[in-house]
Every structure is written in structure tokens, then in C-alpha cells.
Amino acid sequence: MVIRAIFLFLFCVPQFLLAQQFDKGYKERGKASFYGEDLDGKQTANGEKYDMYSMTAAHASIPFNSIIKVTNLDSPDKWVTLRINDRPLTPTRVLDISKRAALKLGMLKTGELTVELEILKVGDNQVVTTNSDSLKNKAEADKKIAATPSEKPKETQKTQKNTPTKKGEVAAGAAAVSTLPLEERFLQPGTYNVWGTKITPSGFGLQIGYFTDINKAIEVGREAIDLGLKELYIQSDNSGGNVTYRIIYGSKKDEESAKEQLPIAKMKGFPEAFVKKF
Structure with missing residues (x-):
């Protein structure tokens, strides 16, 4: 390579x-x-x-x-x-x-x-060319893109903090989330299923992937489900300033039970899987 x-x-x-x-x-x-x-x-x-x-x-x-x-x-x-x-x-x-x-x-x-x-x-046989200026411009563009989603969760959190949490409002909020494009449903820090529904698993799971691109996380997550890893979660986090996404398989009450699932994850094509606490 x-x-x-x-x-x-x-x-x-x-x-x-x-x-x-x-x-x-x-x-x-x-x-x-x-x-x-x-x-x-x-x-x-x-x-x-x-x-x-x-x-x-x-x-x-x-x-x-x-x-x-x-x-x-x-x-x-x-x-x-x-x-x-x-x-x-x-x-x-x-x-x-x-x-x-x-x-x-x-x-x-x-x-x-x-x-x-x-x-x-038959392809065009084109080769990708790069130079220091283009790399610099791309890096600056990536910073702007990364900065944009990191601000949205803060605004959402502030709004939720100042808004009464009545059942009707919670239901309305969930309905509003369901109308968002899939990649936007994961912006707020938390744990979701691969369809963007926020859930609250506890205990320990296996981290099988880590991404900065939500579309790639969703794609790999759904592929893992197709391979038999049915209980799958995507954890969103922006504590470092940029939004990152972890793919977690399983939800066990203790660390030892989670470790027992390691051979399954590795057999399915995720040899770097390790135990992760929710």
C-alpha cells in the first residue's frame, strides 16, 4: 500500500x-x-x-x-x-x-x-495529486466542518435545560427528531441505536469501531447487524471539541459477561474489539 x-x-x-x-x-x-x-x-x-x-x-x-x-x-x-x-x-x-x-x-x-x-x-486511470496548499486548505475546511456540529448539541442542551419536561413535550421532541436526516439525529451526546433513537443501556459492551464520520459509523453498524451482532449501539461524544462516534456491541451487567462476547465479535470481523463501559 x-x-x-x-x-x-x-x-x-x-x-x-x-x-x-x-x-x-x-x-x-x-x-x-x-x-x-x-x-x-x-x-x-x-x-x-x-x-x-x-x-x-x-x-x-x-x-x-x-x-x-x-x-x-x-x-x-x-x-x-x-x-x-x-x-x-x-x-x-x-x-x-x-x-x-x-x-x-x-x-x-x-x-x-x-x-x-x-x-x-473501465476507469479513467486518474491519479490523485496533492500539494501543501491543497492539504492546508483541506485541513482548514475540515476544522470548519468539525466545528459546526459541535455547536449544535450545546444549543440543544441549553434549550432542554430551560424547558419543562412534560410528557407531551417529550413526545413532540421525539417526533421532531424522527423527521431529521439520519446523520443529524446523533449530534447530541448520548447512546443511540443505528436508526438514531436515543436509548439508555447500562453495564458493559464491546467497542468494535470508532469514527468521526456518522455516515460511516451507521454503515458499519448496520453491516455488523447483518453479520449477526444484533444488539448494536452508536455512542456520540463531543467532549473533545469534535463529534466522535463509537460502535458498541452488546449490553452486559458486568465486565466478565461482556468479555465472553469477545470471540463472537472477533469471529465476525472485528479483531480489535475491547470491553467498554456505558
């Missing part, structure tokens, strides 16, 4: 010249593996940062931004669509894929899988 100047020279330029050999419908079979969590955030060959929860893949020569269908040949009902944004470091594999894609294909335990890829759309 780590970008190298020689690596880019060998792959990016020749690939541009040979990109026409790839057409929609092109198929290829071979071994696929997935990137480890230690590479999350590292730079890919097209200049992007690797995100283990994105649906991306590395191929030796298919143009960047091509969309491919990848099928598990041992279980053909398991398939995903991925975007090419990197080049594999090991030439013996036809693909390296993201952790999320590996989760969907059922290859987290084996680490390697025989797959068939099919090109659904």
Missing part, C-alpha cells in the same frame, strides 16, 4: 498506454488477499488513503477507478463490487482487497481466496 516513486513509474505510465486492452466484461481468475488493519490510512498507488471500510481493491494493471465485480468461487452467492485504486505488492495475487470487502466475501479467517473478477466499467 505504501506508495513508492519507482512503483508508480513502473505501473502508472505503462498502464495508461495499455489501458485500452481492458474492456467491459473482461474476466480474470486467481488468488485474492486483503489488507491488514495496520495499513489503514496509508497512501495507495493512485494517491488516495486506504480506508479498510471502503469497497476498494488493488490490481496490477486494470486502470484506476475501474469498477469490478469480485465473486468468491467457493461460494458464488458471495460477491462484491469494488473500485480499483491501488497496485498489489505481491505479484502472485490477482487482487488485494479492503477488509470490508473481505468480510463480505467471507475470507477473513482464511486470509486468501480464489476469486473471479469481471470489469463492469
Whole structure:
């Protein structure tokens, strides 16, 4: 995953010249593996940062931004669509894929899988370029975006503090929340289900994810539910000035009971899970 100047020279330029050999419908079979969590955030060959929860893949020569269908040949009902944004470091594999894609294909335990890829759309082979000015501007923009949601919970808290908590008003407030866009329902600090309803679990659970993007937290949370982790919560917090979101699985009365759920979470694709008190 780590970008190298020689690596880019060998792959990016020749690939541009040979990109026409790839057409929609092109198929290829071979071994696929997935990137480890230690590479999350590292730079890919097209200049992007690797995100283990994105649906991306590395191929030796298919143009960047091509969309491919990848099928598990041992279980053909398991398939995903991925975007090419990197080049594999090991030439013996036809693909390296993201952790999320590996989760969907059922290859987290084996680490390697025989797959068939099919090109659904040939990409433009564009490389992401960055410079110090653009990075500075992006950082400033990110600060403004982060500052905006952190102010909203304070206003909400102030309003609630000065407003009588009658049953009718509470019901009206809940109804008002239900009309908000999903990503806005989590702005006030607290614990919610993945649909944005505020709840009050107690005891201990397992933290299986941590995000600054609520949409990504919701997406991973719902995926965890699909994988069988039904009792799932999203905790919102803005104590550090920026809003963050923890994904918590389970609600047990004591720490030991929560620890007993660790093998389940790890088997479902969350090896870094740990006990967290509500």
C-alpha cells in the first residue's frame, strides 16, 4: 500500500498506454488477499488513503477507478463490487482487497481466496495529486466542518435545560427528531441505536469501531447487524471539541459477561474489539 516513486513509474505510465486492452466484461481468475488493519490510512498507488471500510481493491494493471465485480468461487452467492485504486505488492495475487470487502466475501479467517473478477466499467486511470496548499486548505475546511456540529448539541442542551419536561413535550421532541436526516439525529451526546433513537443501556459492551464520520459509523453498524451482532449501539461524544462516534456491541451487567462476547465479535470481523463501559 505504501506508495513508492519507482512503483508508480513502473505501473502508472505503462498502464495508461495499455489501458485500452481492458474492456467491459473482461474476466480474470486467481488468488485474492486483503489488507491488514495496520495499513489503514496509508497512501495507495493512485494517491488516495486506504480506508479498510471502503469497497476498494488493488490490481496490477486494470486502470484506476475501474469498477469490478469480485465473486468468491467457493461460494458464488458471495460477491462484491469494488473500485480499483491501488497496485498489489505481491505479484502472485490477482487482487488485494479492503477488509470490508473481505468480510463480505467471507475470507477473513482464511486470509486468501480464489476469486473471479469481471470489469463492469473501465476507469479513467486518474491519479490523485496533492500539494501543501491543497492539504492546508483541506485541513482548514475540515476544522470548519468539525466545528459546526459541535455547536449544535450545546444549543440543544441549553434549550432542554430551560424547558419543562412534560410528557407531551417529550413526545413532540421525539417526533421532531424522527423527521431529521439520519446523520443529524446523533449530534447530541448520548447512546443511540443505528436508526438514531436515543436509548439508555447500562453495564458493559464491546467497542468494535470508532469514527468521526456518522455516515460511516451507521454503515458499519448496520453491516455488523447483518453479520449477526444484533444488539448494536452508536455512542456520540463531543467532549473533545469534535463529534466522535463509537460502535458498541452488546449490553452486559458486568465486565466478565461482556468479555465472553469477545470471540463472537472477533469471529465476525472485528479483531480489535475491547470491553467498554456505558
